[in-house]
Amino acid sequence: MFTFTPLLGAQSASPASSSLLELDGGVKILIDVGWDSSFAASKLEHITQHVSTLSVILLTHPTLDHLGAYAHCCKNVPQFSRIPVYATIPVINLGRALLEDLYASSKVAASVVPASALGTGSVAGEGDNEGSNILLQAPTVEEIAGYFNAINPLKYSQPHQPIPSPFSPPLGGLTVTAYSAGHTLGGTIWHIQHGLESIVYAADWNQTRENLSPGAAWLSSSTGGAEIIEPLRQPTALICSSRGIEKANPLPRKKRDDTLVTLIRDTISQGGKVLIPADTSARILEIAFILNQVWRENMDGPHAATYKNARIYMASKSTKATMRYLQSMLEWMDESVMRDAEAAMTGKGKDATVHPLDWTHIKQIEKQSHLEKALRRKSPSVILASDSSLEWGYSRQALQALAGDSRNLVIMTDKVTPEEQGPSGLGSQLWNHWQDGTAQSSSHSGAKVVDSSGASIQLRQPDTQPLEGDELLVYNQYLARQRQLHSTQQGDNTMPGDTAGADLIDDQASVSSESSDEDEDAEHQGKALNLSNQMTQSHKRKVGISNEDLGINVLIKGKGVYDYDVRNKRGREKVFPFMAPKHRSDEFGDLIKPEDYLRAEEKDDMDGADAKDDTAQDNALGQKRKWGDVAPAPKGRRDSKPQNKRSKVEKKHEPDDIDAAIARATGENVKENGDGDDDDESDSNEESDYEPEDASSEGPQKVVYSDLSLELHLKIAYVDFSGLFEKRDLQMLIPLIRPRKLILISGDQGETASLAGECRELLSGVSAAEVFSPLIGELVDASVDTNAWSLKLSSRLVKKLVWQNVKGLGIVALTGQLGAEPAPSADDKKEAEDDSARKKLKLIKPETEVKPAADGEAAAAIPVLDLLPQPTITSLSTPAQHSTTHPIHVGDLRIADLRALLRSLGHQAEFRGEGTLLVDGSVVVRKGASGKIEVESAAGGLAVPQYRTAGREGTFWAVRKAVYQGLAVVAGSR
Template sequence: MFTFTPLLGAQSPSPASQSLLELDGGVKILVDVGWDESFDSTKLQALEKHVSTLSIVLLTHATIEHIGAYAHCCKHVPGFSRIPCYATTPVMNMGRTLTLDLYGSSPNAASTIPRDSIYSSPVTAAADEAANLLLQAPTADEVATYFSLINPLKYSQPHQPIPSPFSPPLAGLTITAYSAGHTLGGTLWHIQHGLESIVYASDWNLGRENFLPGAAWLSSGDGGEVLEPLHRPTALVCSSRGVERTETLAKRDRDLRIVSLIRETVAQGGKVLIPTDSSSRVLELAFLLNTTWRENIDGPHSDTYRNARIYMASRGSKTSVRYLQSMLEWMDASVVQNAEAAITRGDAQGNSSGPLDWKFVHQVERRSQVEKALKKGKPCVLLASDASLEWGVSSQALQSLASNPKNLVILTEVAGQVEAKRRGVGRQLWEMYQSRQGLDLSQNGAKVVNGDGHAVELRLSKPEPLTSDENMVYQQYIARQRQMHSSLQGDTTLLGDTAADLADDQASESSESEDEDDDAEHQGRAFNVSAQLTSNKRKTTGLTDAELGVNILLRGKDVYDYDVRNKRGREKMFPFVAHRSRNDEFGDVIKPEDYLRAEERDDVDGVDLKNANVEGVDGNAAKGQKRKWDDSVKGRRDREQKGPNKKAKTEQKDGPDAIDAVIAKVTGESGSGGGGAVSNGTVEEESSDSEESEYEPEDDAEAKPQKIAFSTQSLELHLRIAYVDFSGLYRLNDLQGLIGRINPRKLIVTAGDMSETRLLADTCRAVENGTAVGEIFTPVDGEVVDASVDTNAWTVKLTRQLVRRLNWKDLGTDKPSIAAISGLLGSESAEESLKTEPEEEGAKKKLKLTKAGQQPTGHTDSAKAALPILDLLTAQSTTLHQRAAQPVHVGDLRLAEIRAAVQAQGHTAEFRGGGTLLVDGTVLVRKSPTTGSIEVEGANAALSTPGWRTMTNEATFYAVKRVIYERLAVVSGA
């Protein structure tokens, strides 16, 4: 069984990609965790519903469209970080730099709390207006932790992944990564599970580029044959993004055009802005420009190249370039050869000018550095993130360069319309480029459009602190989310006495490895934990039975049973933690909850709960909190400065809403990340006027809860606009030539808008040689497609006598063995099955219980009891059924193997058109594209005449036959 469900990006203007593959046995594979420039968390709700059942996650490219929501899901979606994730090493490294650039450059990337989650809380009417409350963005350390959880893979390396804790067994699932081009480390995934052979190809590029290799569809030297694992898959999942491109320049013409546009603009004293991504396609552009500058610095246009500088502007540009030094094997073969040659000929000072010596590309990461580079009078080329111009340095650079008609913006890809009601800046520039009439054709024939004061609408975002009412909403939301996360993950640390025991164990284990000073600190934390445990008892309602999981046995009313079948981990065990007595050299460890006052136990919801805050009513450290070194002096000074008004405000009687805020505050401190600094329900004001705070890594990211305010600004454009296709995606005619060779049984088109999907589907209806794809599916987001293989499989049990007579034939390295079977199919009862293997202790026990008239305990599988049996043919059955397996030749030969073998025997062999091999000019060897059979025949009409069998021709003919037979396994009947 194989079903495919696109979660995001199918027949949609959004370029994001998320796909769910469900295989037999409940195995679920998520391919890509993409997002788009809207950073709308509601688009991830379809993904969140499947997280608790996912087995593994596969990542294809280090772009926002494929990996943008990975860190967000790890931080905010419960259980997602526990799912094993697989990707190539460049996708891991470049994805990390992309994520850091994303969260460091755009406050909107943290996403906002969904409105329905806010409205569901019992708050005042003023809180309903607080819509754009920002979620807490992952910190740099958290991002590094999330990406370190990814399991790196190499190309062409079959791997059997490890399932997630809540996944069923994978039953021999094998994943293999192949080069997809387009980005460094970009991946074509081959997924093998049982009879299903699935090839997932998203955003691939068949042609080689300057820096990046092409997609590994074809094997080198095979006369254009598709790699064996990728040939004839049961399903091919292919993206359709970019198939409508009309400008299809060759790589050489594309490079010449973009270099000519840059040279002409720089010679006139203008600046060039090329909006691109942070860590994938920008590497190809930077490599091309660095090579051009190095080769022409002493050429006829030397003055032009010397006066212009190239800037690679993104928050992680230096990190990306540093990563390249350790990922040489992932680049194009020509780059590897040049780099190795440069290292070999390098002088003693190490001044070798290799392809990875990017001395002409300057990496800038700060906003101040970008402004300084743009304000200079010298011309420059700015490779800025992002291609959508919605975030990053490109939006800032566009505003600085818009007023000068000498400047030029080069669009390298067609920006999509992310939101239905709003067009992004990149989309507006693309539409302006297509619709403007006053055209200026440059010397290389490129179309250049003048701005002429045309206005585009910019959407600016700015984080702001929360008001007191908004802060209550935020803290309550954070408290509910943490409670739900702990429940969904089977966490029992909030379950009264059991939680107290566990907290006691954790505190004692930590104290064993610390000194005496640390013991006092752990004891203070334990007192604080007791207040949190009692306060958290109020937050046990509002969760569904599915969210509670096995904890429903403790929290549910009149619930005494829970189905643990097919459960894993904590869901399979009763939510109880055995109490272990802990003691130290002074005796038993004190349990703070045993010493709570009566009013603390009975009136948990009372005003005394506010004493559990970080600061007490009088400003001192609360009960159980360790006082800081200078707290006695500094705290007194701060309280004197605050004056009586602040003190009077803190002494007001808390209402129900204030108590909820305090509870949320206490719960927030017990979790990771926190919800920000809150003092008595108010938010401490802070300055957000510094422009450097968005980009500088050394500036501490604001931990306090914030909201985001959007504003629009009209920007008049007087610069020029050009377009050169540098997206690095396959062209439609590439797939037309490949689809007949891949020959998939079923084709699933995804990751493209409606027109692109239909165009690709119509093109693949019929391919060359008269063959056609069996079925073509074009699902939309959320539509489930059943693409199972058209083969029925049954499971039978072989008797030991039959197994002993099997004659296994080896098909080669990394290939399964095969044997032919002739037997009599029958059935047996459960009792006969038990008698067949009396040596098994479990079978003996079941047999005794059955004879005694008792039913064995446990779950019995009726399907196994009725398993059909295949036994040896008796003499009578052989007479009645004269059907024995005839000897057959099994194996998959490639023409390249035959060519190498016959050449080793002294014959000449060369490939001819149409996948034909000509041996000694007299014998033709063909391979059928549909059946895979090998055909050997004479090369001309003279060979078919009776006198064609000369000694030379006949020797060549039988030599080729002998080579073929030697490489096939002969399987005879058993």
């Protein structure tokens, strides 16, 4: 039995997706941790309230809709980072690149502190509707890398039994398997098997094969696409998304690609620039692959002059990392791409072909200065920029630069409605202009192109400022309160990914960066003491901490509290809150300070003449020196040459981009001959590569919005590159999948209602099939066990049971008589009276005494299944009756498991198509659509070896025996 609860995206305009599955035994699975472009922490409350009971987390796609809040939860939600996470390798790599780009491009992505969490003394931010504009600390690049390195990678069609979280009950044989979902590289359809429950979770899948990404793995290739693959057939419940099914004029893949290319060619031939907003590392790869291939094929064609003069730019903060990850994910791509890549790597001479992942015509841009130069180029260009919502990333900046030229074109690749983004969103305003505008006749692509000349849109531009005054005090109080809550829940005094006192800001004093290790320890100890002082009884009311929140820390922070109830407590709540001092050490033992072992004359030198020289004082023996500083020359030497060899290297090499250096070494960014506009973009110019970091990025900040007006003169077009399934795809698959329950998620109300009506008609012929369309937070009981009763087994019957084990489940055949529980006999009563333990007698008496039900009242006693009387057993065991019984085989045997078992027994077993196994070249094992196992043998398979030994039979009999070992053979009814 299991229940399902959508946490985000169900019947909602927000594309964010997150769901909760609760199985037998308290096993809870969180699927996806999505977010949207609003980055509101309040939308994650449904997720955070279940964190302490979660067992496993599964991720489906490397997009903002499915894992955008993953790093946020790891940093800000207690115990979230301790939950095991499972995903495919592309989801891990591309998702990491997405979040690195997100937090580097948008300060608002860190999310504001909820006004309710700031307490009664909160300071409302001016111009903020929610009353708070204080930003949380965004995760660093190192923290994001650590979060994604902790994810457990899986491959397609690989059953895996996950490890539960530390606070989860046993998983009870839970098995998860990933299958291709299309839509993105590594996109996953999850098959979850737990006991008798078979659950298929398919969110945002695409049945159509694309240029780079494969299609969803619903259909079996061995049957020519006529049947669903065995693990996804007849599930207990199919959880499917409904987003994007209502498309006005869906185009085939070839027609869609031609439309995009025609729009771009018409624009660049007139000297204009094309902006294509897309996500960072998922759907943008499909568009980049198409354009790179088109440029390669048309360098010698009739449009060669047009394509040679135009450049393609892929702009995001992590585009080079995305391209590096892509080179190692060839096995996850479409079969045609893999064949072309193998031909390019193995071919020689005339047979050699160009590698499909040779991004010769794609210029990668990570720095803002390079993007500005690309936008200033007089030659036409195509700019692929993040993000499709135009709320963050380089696409927003590029639109502002290109809006004033009527020759330019912006191509939207995904629908952005006002309900999803709000009326003030940049993407939703462009979508409204395209919908309300009149199509132009200048386009030969057949797509609707709207001229926005004279239109004006309003921008809400975010900016950040450091906290000051009362805002800083409120922020420190919030951090102190959060640390206390984390200390109670996690058993330490730190926040996830944070060090004690690291974020506390003292607006009255500052500490020098050249202080010694001892001074740094004293600094942290002082901040910890300040924190403890804030948590005293006198300050508790101001901060908003109660005794329950303090937990056992009330013994040292509460005034007049000398006792604490530790009964039924766990972990550190049972131990007096004492924190042992930390000792610094390295691989050689405890750290020592050289200044503690100076001779007397060396101390005099430091206190005397050397102390007068600031430089010498900073670089005195035992003191820290900044990296790259020149060491002082020893006394008696006239030359002033620096003795630090590393400093020479640092002076020789200015700050440079490592990724750009690797790209130059491998020849990824080779200049084309005759392109004179690239001199200002060359990576060899070190001054242009170096960009100083934002000085205001350190410390707590607040977000401040300013309203801008942008006048549009460019053209707007829309080509659907969302890569989602169509309604006809699901209408074709539902009769083949035949789910017992269908749950629709991830779509607005109109899409969900339309698809639910269609699916109810398709499942009308399936018995007990139901269609659910829950709201956010609504619990759905999707279990199939609707007819279940509770009964007791008598002790006499239990002693005669012979259990058989099938995949961790115990199976037994029962033949008994159901009736009321018998009253205790006289011997039982006397034995109970002689028992000295009265507690045991009290426990036995209510269970053994059965009172007759009164008139008109139902009997409250649970029925008991007992042995049949002896005459009945004899009559059921007659030869005539016994001859009509047949054994029942219980279980689901997998062909892959049978193959492994036969190989361990010394047989040769090979797959011959999906669902077919050839053993020793003479015996064929097939598994039909209904799950029936068929074993066929030639004459050689029935033969017995000449030198037969114990346990060595003919191939047919060995296979038959192995099949029976994987099933429970239950005798027929007697």
